[in-house]
Amino acid sequence: MLESLKAIPPDPILGILAAFAKDTNPRKIDLGIGVYRDEEGNTPLLKSVVEAEKQMIAHQNSKSYLGPTGVPGFNSAMSRLVFGESNEAVAEGRIRTVQTPGGTGALRLAAELVKTASPTARVSASEPTWPNHLAIFPAAGLGMESYPYYDPASSSLRLDDMLTALRSKGPGDVVLFHACCHNPCGVSPDPAQWELITDVAAERGFLPIVDLAYQGFERGLEEDNLSVRLFTQKCPELIVTSSCSKNFAVYRDRVGAISVVASSAQKAADIETVIHALTRKNYSMPPAHGPAVIDILLQSAELTALWRTEVAGMRDRINGLRSELEEKIRARGVSRDFAFLRRQTGMFSFLGLNVAQVRRLREEFSIYTVDSARANIASFNGSNIDYFVDALAEILESPAA
Ligand SMILES: Cc1ncc(COP(=O)(O)O)c(C=O)c1O
Numbered sequence: 181m182l183e184s185l186k187a188i189p190p191d192p193i194l195g196i197l198a199a200f201a202k203d204t205n206p207r208k209i210d211l212g213i214g215v216y217r218d219e220e221g222n223t224p225l226l227k228s229v230v231e232a233e234k235q236m237i238a239h240q241n242s243k244s245y246l247g248p249t250g251v252p253g254f255n256s257a258m259s260r261l262v263f264g265e266s267n268e269a270v271a272e273g274r275i276r277t278v279q280t281p282g283g284t285g286a287l288r289l290a291a292e293l294v295k296t297a298s299p300t301a302r303v304s305a306s307e308p309t310w311p312n313h314l315a316i317f318p319a320a321g322l323g324m325e326s327y328p329y330y331d332p333a334s335s336s337l338r339l340d341d342m343l344t345a346l347r348s349k350g351p352g353d354v355v356l357f358h359a360c361c362h363n364p365c366g367v368s369p370d371p372a373q374w375e376l377i378t379d380v381a382a383e384r385g386f387l388p389i390v391d392l393a394y395q396g397f398e399r400g401l402e403e404d405n406l407s408v409r410l411f412t413q414k415c416p417e418l419i420v421t422s423s424c425s426k427n428f429a430v431y432r433d434r435v436g437a438i439s440v441v442a443s444s445a446q447k448a449a450d451i452e453t454v455i456h457a458l459t460r461k462n463y464s465m466p467p468a469h470g471p472a473v474i475d476i477l478l479q480s481a482e483l484t485a486l487w488r489t490e491v492a493g494m495r496d497r498i499n500g501l502r503s504e505l506e507e508k509i510r511a512r513g514v515s516r517d518f519a520f521l522r523r524q525t526g527m528f529s530f531l532g533l534n535v536a537q538v539r540r541l542r543e544e545f546s547i548y549t550v551d552s553a554r555a556n557i558a559s560f561n562g563s564n565i566d567y568f569v570d571a572l573a574e575i576l577e578s579p580a581a
Pocket residue numbers: 214281282283284285310358363391393423424425431435436
């Protein structure tokens with residue numbers, strides 16, 4: 181039977197990683213992979229996480245199964261982080277949060293939850309979106325559509341087109357949003373635009389799913405859950421999929437959560453039992469290590485304060501690099517306007533290069549991005565930014581012979 185299986189080409193990002201690893205140019209730069217990097221090019225452990233992990237190891241006395249809810253303290257701490265400290269829906273018991281293996285695990289459970297509730301529902305995602313969204317929802321048997329989002333000509337949000345598309349949705353439809361730091365384009369709605377978007381959701385009655393993968397990386401931990409709070413205020417139902425990979429830097433520990441807001445506390449409790457049943461047939465029991473560490477961190481005022489500083493440090497570094505890159509490109513005399521780098525947020529932006537230019541960056545300068553020219557801005561540092569700016573100027577100002 182297995183003879184019929186054919187090799188699947190590697191994910192473009194993994195292909196780039198492999199090519200980058202083989203490249204012997206000492207000046208090579210990887211702008212592809214989506215992890216935060218510090219000035220030394222490392223993806224560091226956070227001090228707050230290391231300390232919480234020490235405490236967790238010192239106190240753990242069993243590795244028996246956790247049960248389907250996972251680490252209860254983690255679930256309630258995540259609920260406060262994702263929905264804000266004094267959210268009415270939390271007080272009313274209308275929100276249930278359950279830990280998942282990463283944000284991806286939460287998205288998969290969200291997809292299965294929708295499929296269970298409404299097998300023919302279609303999920304609409306921004307154009308463009310994180311490519312894995314386009315795999316996860318269909319893998320659970322759901323159809324997908326897209327709504328207008330990013331305008332490459334102006335490197336900004338197509339708000340009017342987006343709102344028009346959302347106005348054509350109704351009860352029975354599902355719309356997926358990125359809460360902040362849109363991956364891949366770096367363009368997010370501002371607070372006034374979120375008000376308009378959430379008003380349309382309330383009017384039209386579709387089910388919003390908010391993917392919160394970069395909380396704290398755009399404007400701040402509280403600012404970045406604005407869309408979640410607005411949807412919760414205005415809509416009776418909402419699903420939020422959150423990831424701890426980036427903001428706690430626990431990528432490989434696979435920590436995330438699914439939160440469901442329902443119309444009543446009883447309905448929320450019912451839905452949680454469906455989540456448990458879905459968990460059971462997917463991976464039986466949730467993993468303990470990462471959530472137990474984050475539980476300790478978020479229950480400690482001291483470690484939480486340290487963590488908040490560390491998140492702010494990552495955010496400030498990325499935003500600083502955005503400004504620095506734009507200034508250096510301008511100072512280098514490149515005629516194209518890169519001011520969008522400052523306006524956009526999070527780790528990613530499209531550089532606005534075509535595939536031939538992406539190839540030249542790779543072949544002539546050992547600078548690696550995916551073909552869409554999405555760049556991870558956190559990959560820049562004092563020792564590679566000037567080299568990149570020179571390469572970019574060369575590519576843009578002197579076309580290939
Ligand atoms: C938009 C978006 N959603 C979800 C995820 C999932 O994160 P993870 O499964 O690593 O927690 C990512 C990771 O890159 C992402 O960019």
